[in-house]
């Protein structure tokens with residue numbers, strides 16, 4: 001069974017592709033994570049966790065949910081991580097997570113997809129994003145074949161910088177930068193409430209027809225990138241930048 005988390009659709013796209021290729025069921029986790037719902041999910045097929053890379057590791061909110069979740073049936077687990085550049089040494093932490101979950105670790109795949117982190121970098125325009133996704137297709141096919149054969153996914157070597165990013169930068173980056181302080185809605189906000197609905201951390205509530213953020217945030221970019229009016233900004237950093245949503249289904 002494929003379990004996925006996504007902010008802007010890349011990991012959903014890859015999860016769906018892997019689902020089609022392996023014939024396995026695909027389930028989103030955003031609502032379960034938001035509702036802190038760790039109730040039993042059963043599957044006799046291997047668990048395949050598909051998610052973006054945040055700070056060269058799995059998103060912490062997903063990792064923490066997986067530690068609590070009751071996944072019964074199969075006890076083997078794969079990780080498929082989408083990223084805008086590299087997953088660093090994330091496989092080391094996924095192996096550790098699998099052990100905590102009492103699962104057999106079957107490896108971590110790195111799938112290079114368009115960058116979505118507009119609170120820090122630039123996201124590509126749609127044409128370029130489509131090109132990047134096209135280039136990712138062989139890597140997705142390879143993952144499908146390995147899973148179908150029950151093989152082990154060998155991750156790329158992280159190198160020294162990858163190790164440093166995952167082990168030293170990641171734990172510093174979360175408390176320093178990952179919060180909602182800089183998010184605000186402009187006058188063009190229509191109060192549609194989509195941002196509130198999409199937030200996986202229940203950080204957003206509507207007050208006087210405008211979203212307000214309560215501080216908790218995982219920087220998934222769902223609110224800012226899915227806003228139909230592009231009315232949400234992240235301080236000055238996001239001004240004028242294209243919003244990113246995975247352009248293929």
Ligand SMILES: Cc1cc2nc3c(=O)[nH]c(=O)nc-3n(C[C@H](O)[C@H](O)[C@H](O)COP(=O)(O)O)c2cc1C
Nearest residue numbers: 007008009010011052053055056083084085086116
């Ligand atoms: C908070 C945050 C942190 C990120 N950190 C990394 C990173 O460490 N390495 C990387 O290559 N891409 C990083 N990215 C880019 C995303 O992992 C990448 O665009 C991913 O495919 C987005 O998936 P999604 O559309 O399913 O949310 C980050 C994006 C966000 C929003």
